[in-house]
Amino acid sequence: MLRVTVRRDRSAVVVALKGELDLHTQPLAEDAFAQVLTETAPHPSGVIADLSELTFCDSTGLSALISARHRLAADGRPLVLAGVHDRVTQVLSLTGLDRVFGCYATVAEAASALDQDG
Structure with missing residues (x-):
């Protein structure tokens, strides 16, 4: 099971992933990152994936993170x-x-780090 929360910090959007990121839960993570891409509020300097409560990540989960990284980079956000x-x-x-x-x-x-790079 995976729980995903998205919150806006002053300098970043934080996508917190709690639980297991695998084949079955990958769509939840991808939906959260897609939500970040489509928000209309002024964009902060970047996006932080908070993995502090992620207990498992397989190759499908890594794929979701890589895909999010590429899509966000194309939008100018690390x-x-x-x-x-x-x-x-x-x-x-x-x-x-x-x-x-x-x-x-x-x-x-x-x-x-995002503040310093931005």
Whole structure:
């Protein structure tokens, strides 16, 4: 099961993923990122995927994150990851995606990095 919440911070949109991101829950994550792309409010400097409560992520979940990254980049907004830990860190490291995504320990650190880059 996956729970997704989207909230707007002063400098970023935070998409928090809680639970398991896999074949069955990928559409929930993709819908959340699509929602961010279609919002009409002034765009903040970027998007943060808060993975601090993500307990599992398979290749389908990684695909959802990569797809979101490409779509957001095309809209001029970076996607960074926050709260990556344990098994998710291993998956990102094994696939080399830890070098593709900006990875930060906390949402606050990710927001600060986006502010500096923006």
